[in-house]
Amino acid sequence: MSKKMKHTHCLNCKTLFPDGVDDAKEFFCASCGQSNRDSRLSFVRLIKDAISNVLNLDSRLIHTFRDIMSPSKLTRAYIEGRRKYYVNPARLFIFMLIALITLALFSIKLDNSAMGVDQFYSKAERSKMLDEYNAFLDTIDIEGHEQFVDTLKSKLFNKVQSLQKDTLGENGPNFFNSERSIKSYGITSYDGIHLTQKELFEKYKVEGFWNKIQVGQYIRVVTNPAGGIKHVIKNLTWAVFISVLLMGFFMKLIYIRNPYYLVEHVVLILNSHSFLFLLLAFNIILLLFLPLGDNGEKITKIVISFSFFFIMIIQFLSLKKYYKQGIFKTLIKQIMINWAYLFIFNMVVLMVAIISLILY
Numbered sequence: 001m002s003k004k005m006k007h008t009h010c011l012n013c014k015t016l017f018p019d020g021v022d023d024a025k026e027f028f029c030a031s032c033g034q035s036n037r038d039s040r041l042s043f044v045r046l047i048k049d050a051i052s053n054v055l056n057l058d059s060r061l062i063h064t065f066r067d068i069m070s071p072s073k074l075t076r077a078y079i080e081g082r083r084k085y086y087v088n089p090a091r092l093f094i095f096m097l098i099a100l101i102t103l104a105l106f107s108i109k110l111d112n113s114a115m116g117v118d119q120f121y122s123k124a125e126r127s128k129m130l131d132e133y134n135a136f137l138d139t140i141d142i143e144g145h146e147q148f149v150d151t152l153k154s155k156l157f158n159k160v161q162s163l164q165k166d167t168l169g170e171n172g173p174n175f176f177n178s179e180r181s182i183k184s185y186g187i188t189s190y191d192g193i194h195l196t197q198k199e200l201f202e203k204y205k206v207e208g209f210w211n212k213i214q215v216g217q218y219i220r221v222v223t224n225p226a227g228g229i230k231h232v233i234k235n236l237t238w239a240v241f242i243s244v245l246l247m248g249f250f251m252k253l254i255y256i257r258n259p260y261y262l263v264e265h266v267v268l269i270l271n272s273h274s275f276l277f278l279l280l281a282f283n284i285i286l287l288l289f290l291p292l293g294d295n296g297e298k299i300t301k302i303v304i305s306f307s308f309f310f311i312m313i314i315q316f317l318s319l320k321k322y323y324k325q326g327i328f329k330t331l332i333k334q335i336m337i338n339w340a341y342l343f344i345f346n347m348v349v350l351m352v353a354i355i356s357l358i359l360y
Contacts, residue, residue, distance in 0.1 A: 010032060013032040070321075089271050093277075097237055100284075101234065103285070105230060107284050107288055127189065128190045187215070
């Protein structure tokens with residue numbers, strides 16, 4: 001591409017350049033900030049832009065993490081217009097939340113085998129084998145050999161139930177106040193594993209939308225519990241988002257006499273959560289390296305207790321510094337905020353968990 005190309009508009013946002021601009025000199029678009037020299041492509045330019053972007057991002061991250069223990073400072077800076085110095089609060093919140101969930105899933109190490117799924121599958125197969133064994137005995141004459149046959153059966157199928165008795169839903173839930181419980185259908189474990197949902201519903205006459213949802217999702221969770229838990233955990237991000245928005249309205253209510261916009265409360269909550277996620281991630285990493293046994297449990301309790309009090313102190317200081325109220329008022333409102341958050345978050349988590357299981 002030619003090194004001397006004149007343009008009458010910005011190549012990024014198409015905004016027209018003002019008349020009389022010298023294209024030989026570098027200047028920046030008034031709308032998007034892109035340089036007029038971005039059109040002159042070269043390998044050197046590519047490397048310079050990459051280094052510039054990385055260093056710019058790193059500097060914002062450094063500034064943000066340096067002050068993340070002071071959510072009130074990050075919030076005030078953003079509200080007052082210093083939005084290039086720190087990482088955007090919403091972007092930081094999303095990044096920290098995703099990082100925390102990823103770390104939590106990695107540390108939990110959910111595995112179907114460890115959760116007894118292999119035994120569940122094996123039990124279902126052995127139940128089918130027992131029924132086939134009994135059916136085979138009915139076709140042959142075992143007169144005079146009953147004791148031997150019973151001994152052999154007890155050895156081969158010890159504590160194994162027939163398919164008619166090995167049914168799902170012994171402790172199954174009854175969501176949505178459905179007319180029938182899962183157990184009442186008499187679905188065998190073997191059929192629950194091997195039949196498709198359509199075949200299952202036809203064979204056991206599962207009718208009605210909510211009944212099909214209840215039975216289908218219960219079987220999916222039973223046959224793949226690790227996948228179900230991971231699915232719920234991943235969707236809990238929505239619970240956190242919704243809780244943040246609802247808490248913004250609640251804080252607007254308890255600070256109604258103060259001249260603060262709703263967005264200010266939301267930004268403060270986002271920054272506070274980012275700090276919380278960072279501390280929780282640090283705790284998870286720390287706990288992964290703790291020794292097992294009594295010493296490990298003692299250290300775990302100490303770490304959790306310290307983190308809890310540290311979070312409460314940071315939250316109190318953030319509320320006091322940002323809203324500039326007295327110690328007593330701030331303490332009362334902190335208690336109200338935390339109780340409201342527990343209630344809102346639990347309700348939203350329950351709602352999201354149920355929806356996640358329905359859609360799983």
